Structures are given as structure tokens and as C-alpha cells.
Amino acid sequence: MSQRSVSATQQQANTRLVKRLLLATAIMFGFGFALVPLYDVFCDITGLNGRVYQKDTQQTQAAQNLVAPLTEAEQDNIDVTRSIKLEMMTISQAGGAILFEPIDKTLRIHPGQMAEARFRITNVSKDAKYVQAIPSISPGQAGLYLHKTACFCFEQQHIEANQQNEFVMQFYLDTDLPEDILQMTLAYTLY
């Protein structure tokens, strides 16, 4: 092209570097997607974002098999020196078709004590619906210490047209709950 034509070695070096940079680009594109599972792992460890985790579901099976012994064991383990205030919040994302409200709006419980929160879901539409509730807890770290033994949010719920159902969630708070958490909010969003 010009007097100082690009030499063959130069050309080779360029191609090699371009290949490496393209590889780096591809890796970073993959990394963008890898952030999704990484984020889940990270949240699991740190309790970021107030999710309630899959392991609760597994514990549930164990808990249901051993209801009596577990409660007994728990009895000894109740931390009566503390009482935590829980507030229930509900959001329905199903438009106007489904009404969703907590029956127990606030609860006071000791860590280690079994408790129940009741919710009411009303289908005001003319069709039967399947709904799924997604929980979220704040402050986020508290999510690590809330253990559910039964929850309507574990699976989809079926509601007939114009029907009202009550649902319960059984849970207890871990006695390891950090001292600085005095109050928690449980929010359920219904889809």
C-alpha cells in the first residue's frame, strides 16, 4: 500500500493479538451471563436481597417428618429475652383479579418459637386461577435466620372463581438471629 508496507511478521503479530482480544471479549460476554448464577450463590452466602432460599424447602420435608421432636427441641431453645416484631406485607401483581391480604398484620415472636402467619387470597374474577407467591424479607440478612416449615409459597395455589382461601405459613426464627435485628418485614408478592 505504501512505502512502509506492513511486514508479514507484523501482520502475524496483529492477527495473534486480535484473536486474543476477541477471546477476551467472548469471555466477558460469557461472564455477563455467569453473573446470574454467581449472584444467586453470592446472595445465598450473604443474605443479600432478602430472598428465602431453596434450602428451606428441603428442611421442610425433614421438619414435617419430625414435627413433634423438632418442636420439643425447639421448646428448650426459645430465646425469651428477645421479642421480634414481624410485619406482613402483601402485593398482588395479578391485576384486579386477585385480592391478597394478610390476616395477621403484625406478630411478636421470640426467636426459636414456632409461629404462624395467615393470609387471605380472594379470586374476584370469573375464572379459576393458579397463583404463586414470592417472598422477600427485609432487612436482607434476616432472611438467613427465618426458617419456614410450611408455606403456601412453596408451590402454586389453585383458586376457583369467586372463591376465598386462607393460607398459612409456619415458621420460626433462628436463635442465632443477630441482636441488632428487632423488626422484620415479610413481603409477599403474588403473581
Added chain:
Amino acid sequence: MNSVTSTQDTIQHGSDQGHDSHHGPAKGIKRWLYTTNHKDIGSLYLWFAFIMFLVGGAMAMVIRAELFQPGLQIVEPHFFNQMTTVHGLIMVFGAVMPAFTGLANWMIPMMIGAPDMALPRMNNLSFWILPFAFLILLASLFVEGGGPAFGWTFYAPLSTTYSGDSTALFVFSVHIMGISSIMGAINVIVTIWNMRAPGMTWFKLPLFVWTWLITAFLLIAVMPVLAGAVTMVLTDKYFGTSFFDAAGGGDPVMFQHIFWFFGHPEVYIMILPAFGIISTIVPAFSRKKLFGYTSMVYATVSIALLSFLVWAHHMFTTGMPVYAELFFMYCTMLISVPTGVKVFNWVATMWRGAISYEVPMLFSLAFIVLFTFGGFSGLMLAITPVDFQYHDTYFVVAHFHYVLVTGAIFSLIAAAYYWLPKWTGVMYDVGLAKLHFWCSLISVNVLFFPMHFVGLAGMPRRIPDYSIQFADWNQIISLGGFAFGLSQLIFLALVIKACRKQGEPVADKVWDGAEGLEWTVASPAPYHTFTTPPKIQD
């Protein structure tokens, strides 16, 4: 005295230009469509960026006109949202980034003594896909339901569940922008890595080259993550995935983590080349060597590395655990150390220098002062507890416009005034340039400074209406906005005049204190430079 040096240079490099005649620019539109010449492509990038700057500026004028008074007067709220969104996208991806790429194309080969960019054909491609990206983005404003209205940060679920049909167009155009900047970045890295003239060692590289090299690595690291984020938005919206949808087991907050993993390094992509420009201009008009060259290089590298550890400072209000908030707060504050090193070095360069106040220097001085303001308000925002008050208010708007307008844009204007005579061969209209400087300097502060006040008082951003107590300041802000917008037309007129070669011819070394290989070639810079590598003196 100037002319003496320049004659010598011309004689020295006369041999360079002799053999250029066989390969001059082609004629007409084909020259621009098919060009692989780094100077042509640089000019294309710069003109494209300037046009986009005016288009995005026009949208800002719509925003300021609506906010001139409380209540809704001129545009619908939905259209207002489209304006804030597309204004942001155009200014970031259409104006600032292509303008820096244009400067890189023009100057990097000339600064390192290379005949052209390493990959000229890819260079042509990376420019020519850009206009299509922005045509698609602008066309999306005219589809039914309007263009993107979810803010340039396109948070889910605004961009997934609640967005209009134009979202596919938005995603497609962001993909093209991303591909273009990745190709541009690869080109810059390969050029700097492999094409330096013999003797141009790493620590002789001009700082503009250094900062661009690091910027290019940042681009390769984060633009693919942005591409991933828009792809996930696309599949969430149209193909039933649930990356960001809690109903399907996803998490909308995760969107923010992915976006800001790209987004924070992105702000350094827009400011590191600016640091390079200021580090070039300040020594030239202080007639001293840059103070602390190596510390500048290391400061740039550490800013780039730290930029990957601070993304969640945009998300303090999403309910993170306290220790995470503290971590991101301290990391963010840590960045002010290398940045402070830079500001200190610029001031130390000027200290006891023989300073003269040519227009590039005026813009550089304004940059140093006003960018530092923007840095300070950034430091305020970094403090987690007060961020809860500042978050999503006009204080944030004031902060990032100080770093982007009086930072990035001012540095670009300074660069244009510094190298324009080299590009065109004539001195631009200095009177007009000074008028442009003073009008811009005053109006930009009238425009952005009061935003701090209304922000602290609680005025939220991205809302077309506001409470009555903010009315006075908003009127002043809007007037400043209109004045700043009009001032840029002075710049347009000046550049057109200079490109038509109206002005005094300049010597090869336009500024007596300037250093660098670009001043050893003729003015205007011949179509091909350094076809034989220059000799690098110590």
C-alpha cells in the same frame, strides 16, 4: 522563531510527503464510504459525534423547556421520559464515546509514529455501523407507543414488563453500538501494542495514548457485559425467560448489579481519555514537562482497576447489608486518591510555569476546576447515609453533568481547539473561540450549579413536573440550558469556517510549547504520515 523550526521540519520530512502523491484521497462520497485512512475515519467519527451532540442537545432543550415552569405545558409525560432516555443514550454512546474514538483515530498513529491504525478495514466497519445504530434508536421514537422511556439505565422491570414495542429496536441499536466500540477498542490496542515506531518505548508514550490504551481494555471488559444485559432484557421481554422477573425465580435487583458492573467502568471510559488530553495541553501552555508522568500512568491504571469494585454505589438504596454498603463506600472514596494525584500533577505542572491562556488552555483550566467540583459532589454521593437523601434527585444530575459536560465535553472541545490547526492547516477564528469559551463557561454553571440546590431540597430527577418551591431555580437552570445550547452553535460555525480553510496558515508546530510527534509533520497533516518511521530522540 516559530517559522524557522517549521521550515527545518518541512525539509526533514519533505521526503515523507514526496511519495504520497500516488495514493491521495479518492474523490466524492466514495472517499468517505470506503476510506481506510485513519485521518478520514477520525474526521468521520468527530463529525458524527458533533451531530449527535447537537441532536442530544436538542432533546435536552425539550427537557429544559418543559421544566421551565411547574406543571405540564409542552410535552406529554411519556414523551418527556423518552427525551430523558434518548438524551442520555445519545450523549453517552453517540457523542462522548465516538468523539474520543475520533481523536484516537486521528492522533494515536501520529503520536506513536505509525503510518495508520493496525486494522484499517475493521476501522471503516466500526465507524459505518454507528450511524445505523443511531438511526434505529431515533426511528424507535416514531413507532407506535413511542421510543424507549425507561431511562438510559433501562432498569428491569421498566424495560421488560412495562416497556413498549420499541424495546427490540433499542436492544438492537445498543448491540450495534457495543460491537462498534469493541472493534474500535481492539484496533486501538493492536495499534499501540504493535505499531509504535522504533524507540517509542512504553514510558515515552504520550499520556493521551496511555489513557486510551487503558480505556480500550476497559471497553473490552465491560461492553460485552452490557451486551449480555440487553440480551437478557430482550429474552425476558419477548422469549419468556425470567432473568429479572421475580415471578419466574429471577431478581430485578440483579439487573442493577449487572448493569452497573458495566456502568461504573463506563464512566471512566468517558473520562480517562479526557485526563490524557488535559495532560497533553497543560504542559504545552505552561511550557514545562508534565509533572509526575509515571505517577499519571499508575494513577490511570489504578482508577481503571478500582472501577470494577464500586458498582454498587449506585444501589445503596436497594437494601444491601451494612457491610456491603461500607465496602462500596470506602472503595468509591479510594478512587479519589488516584484522581487527586492527577489534579495535583496538573496544578504542579502549572506551578512556576510560563503560562499563556490560549483557548485550549482556557478549556483545560475550566476542566480542572469544574471536573474537581464534579468529583467532590461524587464524593458526597459516595457517603452511604447521605446518599439515601441524594439518591435520584437533581443533585445526582448536577454531579454527573459536571463530570461529563464540564469534564468529558470540555476536554473534547479543548482537544479540538488544540489540534484543529494541525488538521485544517489554518488557525481558527480565535475571537469566536474566546466568545465560545466565555459563553459556555458562564452558561454551563448557570445550567448545572443550581441543580445542586434543588436536588438537596428534594427535587426528583426524570419527572416532568415539580413542586412550586423549585420554580425559580428551574427557570434559571432552563435559561442557562438554552444559553449553553446556543453557545455550541458558535463552535459549529467556527469549525465549519476552519474546515473551509478560512484563517491564517499555521506553522507545523502550531503551539511553541507543544511536544509530540504530531507537531513534526506538516500542517495540515498530509494524508499519509510516518510511512517511514520517525527517529525518536530521548
